[in-house]
Amino acid sequence: MLDRREKWRGYWDDQAAGYDKGMRFWDRLLYAGQREWVCERAVGEVLEVAVGTGLNLPLYPEDVRLTGIDISDRMLELARIRADELRREVDLRKGDAHHLPFDDGSFDTVVCTLSMCAIPDVDRALGEIHRVLRPGGRLVMVDHVVSPNRVLRLVQGLIERFSIPSAGEHQRRRPIENVRATGFVVSETQRLKRGHVERLVAIR
Numbered sequence: 001m002l003d004r005r006e007k008w009r010g011y012w013d014d015q016a017a018g019y020d021k022g023m024r025f026w027d028r029l030l031y032a033g034q035r036e037w038v039c040e041r042a043v044g045e046v047l048e049v050a051v052g053t054g055l056n057l058p059l060y061p062e063d064v065r066l067t068g069i070d071i072s073d074r075m076l077e078l079a080r081i082r083a084d085e086l087r088r089e090v091d092l093r094k095g096d097a098h099h100l101p102f103d104d105g106s107f108d109t110v111v112c113t114l115s116m117c118a119i120p121d122v123d124r125a126l127g128e129i130h131r132v133l134r135p136g137g138r139l140v141m142v143d144h145v146v147s148p149n150r151v152l153r154l155v156q157g158l159i160e161r162f163s164i165p166s167a168g169e170h171q172r173r174r175p176i177e178n179v180r181a182t183g184f185v186v187s188e189t190q191r192l193k194r195g196h197v198e199r200l201v202a203i204r
Contacts, residue, residue, distance in 0.1 A: 005096075009072060011166060019052065020053055030196070031114065031197065037199060039060045044107070050070055052075045057082055058088075068090055069097070070094065097124075108137050110129045112139070114143055120168055123178055123181070134204070138203055139201070141179075142197065143173075144197055147195055149195070
C-alpha cells in the first residue's frame with residue numbers, strides 16, 4: 001500500500017498546476033454551489049481534509065480558524081499562495097487522512113469536499129475525523145457517489161478501471177454509509193444530479 005500511496009501522491013503533485021482549471025469545469029458541470037454549501041456550514045476551529053490548492057479558502061466565513069492538510073506538496077504550495085493572496089491565515093500542513101496529526105477533540109468542524117473518493121481507507125479516515133472532532137462537532141461533506149442508475153453504475157465501473165490504478169479515485173463509493181457506521185449522526189443530507197452527487201452534515 002505504501003508504494004501505491006507514493007504513486008498517487010506523485011499523481012496529485014503532477015496534477016497540481018492544472019488542477020484549478022480542470023476542477024472549475026467540473027464545478028460548473030456537476031458541483032455548482034456545493035463548495036459554498038459546505039463552507040457556509042463550517043464553524044469554529046475548522047479542519048479541511050485534502051485541502052488541495054485551496055479552492056475553498058475564499059468561501060469560508062471570516063470568523064472560522066482554518067487548518068488544511070493534503071498529501072501533495074505541490075498542491076499545498078498553491079494553497080499557500082492562494083491564502084497569501086486572500087490575506088487569510090491558514091495552517092497548511094502535509095498530512096495523511098489515515099493519521100491526522102492532531103489531538104483528540106481539536107476541531108469543531110471537519111470539511112471534506114470531493115476527496116473521500118480518493119482516500120484509500122474510508123473507514124480509517126472517518127475514524128480519525130471522528131477522533132479529532134469535539135463532541136457535538138460536525139463533519140460536512142460533498143462528493144460524487146455511486147449512481148442509482150444501473151447504466152451509469154456500469155459506466156462508473158469502467159472509469160474505475162483507469163481512475164483507481166492511476167489516482168486511487170473511486171467512482172462507486174457512497175461514504176454516508178461509512179459515516180453512519182463510524183458513529184456519526186447524519187443531520188442533513190441530499191442527493192443531487194440524479195443521485196450522482198451527495199452532500200451531508202453529520203454530528204459526532
